[in-house]
Amino acid sequence: MIRIAFSGSFKLVPIVSKCHKNFNRFYSANTHFDIIIVGGGLIGSTLACTLGKNSRLADKKILLLEAGKKKEFKLSQHYSNAVSSLNPGTYKLLNDIGVWSHINSVRFATVKGLQIWESNSEAMINFRSDNAQEDVAYIVENNVTLYGVYQELAKLDNVTVINEALISEFNLNSQKENNEVTLKNGPIYTCNLLLGCDGWKSQVRQKMGFHCVNWDYERMGVVATLELEEECDNSIAWQRFLPYGPIALLPLNSKHSSLVWSTSPQHAKDLLSMTDQDFVDILNGSLSGSPKRNYIVEEGTKAFDQVLNFLQVSSRKNRQFPPKIGKCQENSRAAFPLGFGHCTNYVMKGVALLGDxxxxxxxxxxxxxxLGFGDIACLNSILGEASYSGSNLGSILHLKEYESQRQRHNIPMMLAIEGLHRLYGTEFPPVVLLRSLGVQAFNALEPLKGFLRSQASL
Ligand SMILES: Cc1cc2nc3c(=O)[nH]c(=O)nc-3n(C[C@H](O)[C@H](O)[C@H](O)COP(=O)(O)OP(=O)(O)OC[C@H]3O[C@@H](n4cnc5c(N)ncnc54)[C@H](O)[C@@H]3O)c2cc1C
Structure with missing residues (x-):
């Protein structure tokens, strides 16, 4: 059984004493673990489950510290506004650790195709697959994924979870064998390996003291759950680039989609404060409005289309129109700040960072x-090997291997995403023309689309 340190039955007891009282049922104040994971979001919880199930780590004790309260999952007929598009690589990881069967028993949507277009030209990219082996992505509510992870965690004897864990101090001592984590209510835990999964404001990262490149996009991601005007196949993810950022519609079922609309903070504020009906009208207008006309862009893209037609390839094949939105689910609108962050080092002796x-x-x-789920798969395999060969889990040698494998994958992907953000962040006609020609060529060439899809699936 998983050892959950707190139960809901202590509702009126202050958090600090509640933590102390229950945790001492299992461990004395100073306890050693092989691995401590800080942060039990999607990445930290899945990491605890993956490492806990790795037969090569079966004799290792793992502690997961999460600052938030334990969340009870209750299936609602309304979809949550916090969803993620999970790629086939993530599906494989979740399936391998038994989590996907729980997601499958609750709900998810399969994305079979993608259409990306913009508001400054007619250029677009689309692809569709009817082959189950080539599903583009899966849309899953974050709380459903976490529910699945917790169902599997509950089967593990070697993983302890403490919720409402308030950390007062990290002592990352590269000269000593162990790191120390002190909770505000007293207990000190030591470990060979500390894994920071505590999100983009990571305290573990700050304590490591490495250089980190960070910036705020001065954009907000507005999310909402939408009801379509008419029921349809709804297996396509739609994304239209507007000058402040893209609007994405991710399918949930035949009648609902989830929205992520990246826009300026002021526009986000307006979108959140208007009525549901005004919001829906503006959204429909932004999705289906005609592109802004510019002579150079129009003539350039038309001429390029003629060249492609002459070569018997078309840049406009299978163009479709996004579904019309009928309603916005009540109280489902919210906004999150968007930013970029890259830590030049993910590891030091006895410590590694994963996820945001x-x-x-x-x-x-x-x-x-x-990207974070990819970090988990990589670290799990490297730690399994290290344990099998009798090495210390905190050894810098294999942690460096994790860092270089992941940076080889993550950095090109991050640069590509950043490049797209900047490329679509301008309305300067020569740039619009160049990107539209690129998109037209790309859409006409099937092998290039296949390559893009395979890279995004890892
Ligand atoms: C609008 C929006 C849409 C997105 N859509 C997608 C998508 O479709 N697909 C996709 O791949 N990604 C998407 N993302 C990105 C994705 O949400 C993040 O990459 C992901 O949530 C990061 O997970 P994480 O577990 O690393 O960090 P977090 O989700 O930030 O979790 C960190 C956890 O650590 C805990 N914590 C923090 N500090 C401490 C501490 N000191 N002690 C203990 N616990 C601590 C927190 O309570 C939290 O539970 C989206 C992001 C946004 C903003």
Whole structure:
């Protein structure tokens, strides 16, 4: 059984004493673990579950410290506004650790195709797959994924979870064998390996003291759950680039989609304060309005289309129109700040970072959490090998291997996402023309689209 340190039955007891009282049922104040994971979001919880299930780590004790309260999952007929587009690589990881069967028993949507277009020209990219082996992505509510992870965590004896864990101090001592984590209510835990999964404001990262490149996009991601005007197949993810950022519609079922609309802070504020009906009208207008006309762009893209037609390839094949939105689910609108973050080092002796603690990207490509799930798969395999060969889990040698494998994958992906953000952030006609010609050529060439899809699936 998983050892959950707190139960809901202590509702009126102050958090600090509640923590102390229950945790001492299992461990004395100073306890050693092989691995401590700080942060139990999507990445930290899945990491605890993945490492806990790794047969090569079966004799290792793992502690997961999460600052937030334990969340009870209750399935509602209304979809949550916090969803993630999970790529096939993430599906494989979740399936391998038994989590996908729980997601499958609750709900998710399969994305079979993608259409990306913009508001400054007619250029667009689309693809569709009817082959189950080539599903583009899966849309899952974050609380459903967490529910699945917690169902599997509950089966593990070697993983302890403490919720409402308030950390007062980290002592990352590269000269000593162990790191120390002190909770505000007293207990000190030591470990060979500390894994920071505490999100983009990571305290673990700050304590490591490495250089980190960070910036705020001065954009907000407005999310909402939408009801379509008419029921339809709804297996396409739609994304239209507007001058302040893209609007993405992610399918939930035949009648509902989830929205992520990246826009300026002022516009986000306006979008949140207007009535549901005004919001829907503006959204429909932004999705289906005609592109802004510019002579150079129009003539340039038309001429290029004629060249492509002459070569018997078309840049406009299968153009479709997004579904019309009928309603916005009540109280489902919210906004989140968007930013970029890249830590030049993910590891030091006895410490490693995963997920947003190490890297943070714009959601325009739906890759943020997928990069973190990729970190988990990589670290799990490296730690399994290290344990099998009798090495110390905190050894810098294999942690460096994790860092270089992940940076080889993450950095090109982050640069590509950043490049797209900047490329679409301008309305300067020569740039609009160049990107439109690129998109036309790309849409006409199937092998290039296949390559893009395979890179985004890892
Ligand atoms: C609008 C929007 C849409 C997105 N859509 C997608 C998408 O479609 N696909 C995709 O791949 N990604 C998407 N992302 C990105 C994705 O949400 C993040 O990459 C992901 O949530 C990061 O997970 P994480 O577990 O690393 O960090 P977090 O989700 O930030 O979790 C960190 C956890 O650590 C805990 N914590 C923090 N500090 C401490 C501490 N000191 N002690 C203990 N616990 C601590 C927090 O309570 C939290 O639970 C989107 C992001 C946004 C903003």
């Amino acid at each position: 603690a190490a890297h943070r990207v714009h959601p325009l490509a739906g890759q943020g959490v997928n």
